[in-house]
Amino acid sequence: MKLEIKNISKTFDEKMVLNNFSMEIEKGECVGLIGPNGAGKSTLIKIISDIMFPNNGEVLLNGVKVSKLKEEIGYLPQYPNFFHWMTAKETLMFMGQLSGLKKEGLLAAIPEILAKVGLKDDENSKVSIFSGGMKQRLGIAQALLHKPSLLIMDEPVSALDPVGRREVLNLIKEIKKDTTILLSTHILSDAEEICERFIIIKNGIKVEDAPITELLKRNSNNQIQLTITANDLNWLDTVRSLPYVENVEMIGHKVKIKVKSIEKNKNKLLESALMHDVNLTHFEMYSETLEDIFLKLVVQK
Structure with missing residues (x-):
């Protein structure tokens, strides 16, 4: 039917x-x-x-x-x-x-x-x-x-x-x-x-x-989620300037970073954090949920 x-x-x-x-x-x-x-x-x-x-x-x-x-x-x-x-x-x-x-x-x-x-x-x-x-x-x-x-x-x-x-x-x-x-x-x-x-x-x-x-x-490609402390927020300015970073989104102490290629760039991002002595408490490949997509479409527009 x-x-x-x-x-x-x-x-x-x-x-x-x-x-x-x-x-x-x-x-x-x-x-x-x-x-x-x-x-x-x-x-x-x-x-x-x-x-x-x-x-x-x-x-x-x-x-x-x-x-x-x-x-x-x-x-x-x-x-x-x-x-x-x-x-x-x-x-x-x-x-x-x-x-x-x-x-x-x-x-x-x-x-x-x-x-x-x-x-x-x-x-x-x-x-x-x-x-x-x-x-x-x-x-x-x-x-x-x-x-x-x-x-x-x-x-x-x-x-x-x-x-x-x-x-x-x-x-x-x-x-x-x-x-x-x-x-x-x-x-x-x-x-x-x-x-x-x-x-x-x-x-x-x-x-x-x-x-x-x-x-x-469609909505989960090449994203990394990490958690940092308040003392390390200035590092995000450096992250935004990196040539392989396409977007940085901050929610509290959690950061979602979209890069051009997960395989090529995840280690570079980790190296940058270590170089700047950033206290990383969480680092993972991130896949958006239906709720993330929903909020993006109906709230953030």
């Missing part, structure tokens, strides 16, 4: 929240949609899910308007809202019938889906006693109940404690084996663990769209 988002724009009270936004997701992909708060992630997800309508543009599934294929989409909001007096089984029965599924089919499907999300032994327990992680897993169960081709999740782990987060992350890893996923999150370490491709959004505009391997390769 191919998802195409074409030139979507959305305004609220004359404020542009999404500005001519386009992207595509191929069948079988697990894509992370990341951006700072207010970037337009949740608005975009609601438009894709046909919960909200854009001012301009269109959303297509296999070339058909999403409004005509809503049954192919599973949607998990950031805060799933359930009736606490219902049991897990009753919740899924209620949600399934609202979606137009027949009772007979639901009676067969609900035990299977509860087992898949790790709630097999809790089908007759009331939602009121569920932990945050259990509620989120129940939310995933209702999103998967009608066997959608595309699963859309809005901040699925941001409100959970570490145990709940790990439960849900492991579940998503299993689900993505046979379901296309679009996942919005601001917890970048979790996104990096799950997603193979990232779309970065800022102020309603797409600023990056690439596989994680390409992002890391």
